[in-house]
Amino acid sequence: MNIPNQDHTLTGHVLRQVRRRSYEDPNERIPPGVEEVISRGSCHVGRLNDKTVLKYASDFNDPNYLMSIKIEHRILQILGPHPRIIESKGLAEDGLILKYYPNGTLRNYIKNHPYETLDRRLEWCKQLVDALLFVHSKRVIHCDICLHNVLLDDSFNIILADFQGLVISRETGLTMLDGLTRECAKSYMPRENLWSASYRTDLFALGSAIYHLINGHEVFPELDSFDDEKIINARFINGEYPKNDYVAGHIVEKCWRGEYASAAEISSDIAEIQSAMRVVGEALKQMGVEVPIEKEGEEYEGDDKDGEYEDDVEVLMGLRCLQGHHVFLFSMELAHYV
Numbered sequence: 001m002n003i004p005n006q007d008h009t010l011t012g013h014v015l016r017q018v019r020r021r022s023y024e025d026p027n028e029r030i031p032p033g034v035e036e037v038i039s040r041g042s043c044h045v046g047r048l049n050d051k052t053v054l055k056y057a058s059d060f061n062d063p064n065y066l067m068s069i070k071i072e073h074r075i076l077q078i079l080g081p082h083p084r085i086i087e088s089k090g091l092a093e094d095g096l097i098l099k100y101y102p103n104g105t106l107r108n109y110i111k112n113h114p115y116e117t118l119d120r121r122l123e124w125c126k127q128l129v130d131a132l133l134f135v136h137s138k139r140v141i142h143c144d145i146c147l148h149n150v151l152l153d154d155s156f157n158i159i160l161a162d163f164q165g166l167v168i169s170r171e172t173g174l175t176m177l178d179g180l181t182r183e184c185a186k187s188y189m190p191r192e193n194l195w196s197a198s199y200r201t202d203l204f205a206l207g208s209a210i211y212h213l214i215n216g217h218e219v220f221p222e223l224d225s226f227d228d229e230k231i232i233n234a235r236f237i238n239g240e241y242p243k244n245d246y247v248a249g250h251i252v253e254k255c256w257r258g259e260y261a262s263a264a265e266i267s268s269d270i271a272e273i274q275s276a277m278r279v280v281g282e283a284l285k286q287m288g289v290e291v292p293i294e295k296e297g298e299e300y301e302g303d304d305k306d307g308e309y310e311d312d313v314e315v316l317m318g319l320r321c322l323q324g325h326h327v328f329l330f331s332m333e334l335a336h337y338v
């Protein structure tokens with residue numbers, strides 16, 4: 001694996017990688033006005049009403065937590081309004097007021113909706129990539145791309161949240177602001193300088209997010225991001241990736257290998273897959289092929305009269321999508337999602 005050169009270093013600080021939890025700490029202080037704590041981590045998120053939430057420090061005695069919230073406020077000001085970026089309502093005495101998105105995180109949604117179509121999953125991938133493309137155009141590095149930090153709006157389109165990352169000077173290329181947050185192990189690009197972050201480290205994390213979206217689970221699901229951090233890191237360094245037998249797998253691996261120069265290149269590759277899917281769908285419609293959607297643990301049992309269904313399967317498996325030098329075989333496994 002090629003470890004990219006990093007220009008943005010930190011000294012004198014401790015990066016925060018706090019395990020998220022759902023249970024309440026009996027000693028935690030909840031700010032006035034918070035009706036319900038909906039997320040706990042290095043910072044907590046509490047619902048104020050049906051329109052807004054408050055993001056506040058988990059440790060009110062640590063000035064770094066308070067500063068990171070102010071940095072997030074400033075980063076959101078730099079980004080400005082955008083349909084795929086969380087909406088800020090401004091700073092309050094106890095934290096940052098943000099718009100409330102009642103449909104929750106994309107992570108929880110796909111966990112609770114395992115049969116969501118591949119079309120929808122690819123559209124979410126495209127929206128996430130395009131959101132990151134906008135973020136990078138503003139010289140902002142997110143530093144924690146994962147599905148826990150992706151929300152769903154009223155129309156179930158993605159909203160990118162949690163901007164405690166970096167702002168890079170356009171003139172000097174040096175770090176102007178840093179919220180001191182970095183990715184967990186399953187999204188973390190191995191590098192010589194553990195403190196550093198760059199556009200490519202964001203793209204690496206984006207690869208893990210796309211893997212999660214398409215497959216319905218995190219990379220290396222048998223490993224824990226905290227307890228097995230060294231094992232995960234070693235696998236990424238040695239290129240020991242999961243079997244590449246899923247749609248967009250080559251995109252994910254290019255992200256992990258650091259082979260993309262920008263989010264725009266990833267967006268283009270995903271758009272090609274979406275286009276090919278439309279071609280396949282139209283071809284199936286013209287052939288009159290109806291492909292059943294299997295439920296978990298079930299297998300298709302058709303009549304297969306006179307071998308007609310078998311012939312259709314052969315035609316289906318012959319449909320290919322050329323993605324650069326990578327060939328996708330649109331088999332019954334792909335049709336499972338359509």
